[in-house]
Amino acid sequence: MTEPEPTIALDAMGSDSGPEPAVRAAARLSLKGGTRIVLVGHTDALHDSLNTLRYDPAWLSIQHAPDVIEMSDKARESVAGKPDASLMVATKLVAEGQADALVTAGNTGAAILAAVSTFELLPGVKRAALAAVVPSPDAHGDKNDPFSLILDVGATMQADADTLVSFARMGDAYVRIISRDKEPKVALLSNGVEPTKGPPAVVEAHRRLLDVDSLRFVGNIEGVDIPQGKANVIVTDGYTGNIVLKMYEGMGESLLETARYAQHDRLAWRAGMYLLQSGIQRMRRVYDWREYGGAPLLGFRQLLIKAHGRSGGRAIANAVKVAAKAIKSDLAGRIADSMKDTP
């Protein structure tokens, strides 16, 4: 489905903030052109929002979907029982080839399940991976991205060696495109740097990754190395990756809590925090998902980008841009190619 002008199905409903951020993002991007956006949601709500904004109808269309999957809905039940929900209609557009990628800020479990049920796995890929970024001091690639990609973070709870190797290839392909990094450092997450450390699947994946010439495999990294940016692509199973990812969120909130506490507690600290404000803002930004481009679900011919539920217009726009870039650069084709030379 690689086309010069990609089409993105944008699920406008089901996020924490309602349709506003998606509509704002779509309107703004339509004025720039180059990416067709199909806003999916209840036409009444979408028109209400859209009517207050400037946009270019040549690049923006609306697809009606009368129902919504809420954040609190159970994934399995809603995917099976709400075929007219915006997420399901948008997923169908992508699965049937009317759009190239799906962007949603709605229910993560439902989005993954909808994609897994209808998207087509790439040849050689057994399991999909949800990838996400964590802050990294090693700004890398032509874009100087201060992030590491970690995958899986919740799509595949248990990963065998085959699956971990495919995650390494998929993460590598994604980072090459999105961060414009020609040779990202790829690592396995383990409990020691020695090749023998970790559960059997990690040990076996390590052995096999050493033989993959097309990857810059830097070996195992430990938890201590994640915040220090020793790798640009960090490979682990979905259980561990999800915990690591959410620890960052918890750390960010703890830091802000400490900052708030300090501000109320002592005059000297308050003054100190004031002077540090630009630094703290910077830290807050790095810890703040809302400015990221969202989490890609990798391994399918079609692409899903899951934006954070609290995404504002800017974050949604970033997610759409990332999706468009991945499609234009033929991410799926590149992953499929890289799977061919699996040792």
Place this chain on the structure above:
Amino acid sequence: MTEPEPTIALDAMGSDSGPEPAVRAAARLSLKGGTRIVLVGHTDALHDSLNTLRYDPAWLSIQHAPDVIEMSDKARESVAGKPDASLMVATKLVAEGQADALVTAGNTGAAILAAVSTFELLPGVKRAALAAVVPSPDAHGDKNDPFSLILDVGATMQADADTLVSFARMGDAYVRIISRDKEPKVALLSNGVEPTKGPPAVVEAHRRLLDVDSLRFVGNIEGVDIPQGKANVIVTDGYTGNIVLKMYEGMGESLLETARYAQHDRLAWRAGMYLLQSGIQRMRRVYDWREYGGAPLLGFRQLLIKAHGRSGGRAIANAVKVAAKAIKSDLAGRIADSMKDTP
């Protein structure tokens, strides 16, 4: 081996700092009495250090061990090939009942392997767990301990449901004794709070822990909840637990790095950091392993406390005190009792 006056075998060699911290800690504790300490290491080195210090020979003795397992030694080879190393001699003292617990700041892998090979698993316990503390804003127990205990952090790479349930019991027993917390909150680490979230072993352990009346099981917690202190005992497998634990170390170092960078970068920031110094010192302390009491290896009739390789005298003394307290409170007996009512 519960006695009114416990005997601790203290491995004096093999840490990052040589025998000095262990000898200093032993000398200081001997003057207080109440705990017999057997310093294990090369007599020449130990006497050299000891001769410069005040100590009470009624509570402190030396056991000669001519060899040392270094930090860089491979665990399996050194445990098999260096029977006269201080770690092996100290482990043997404990395994044979001449001491109640082993404290070491040496090679972690070798220490665990030595214990696993010679200590006796408690009835009902299939696998040992290494437990460690992470900072927590929920200061709990009579001691107001600002820590959560997480286990396993590296002894058992893969844990089935049985094993996770036994980890919950062991962590609970330890925290009740060491933090003097009558009812610590015990949680399973997972990728969602719902009982159905996580790999099969976690889902099954969740179901079974709900039936354990003697535990205050608070359900699953996510990564975001760890830094926020939602649980006092956090249960996971050794692969994931090790990564979580070491992330804290990495975060601490990153924070200090940021602080140092800020101090050199801008006048306003430098002033801000100065005003915040007491707060930063507090944070540094919480992130600093050296003041902790060490990591207990749980599940055996005998106890191992692994102190950090960079431990100073105070940290070693804390580890010895923790070991003595655990022995006096019959930690092993309490764990064995709690295993009896496994549902």
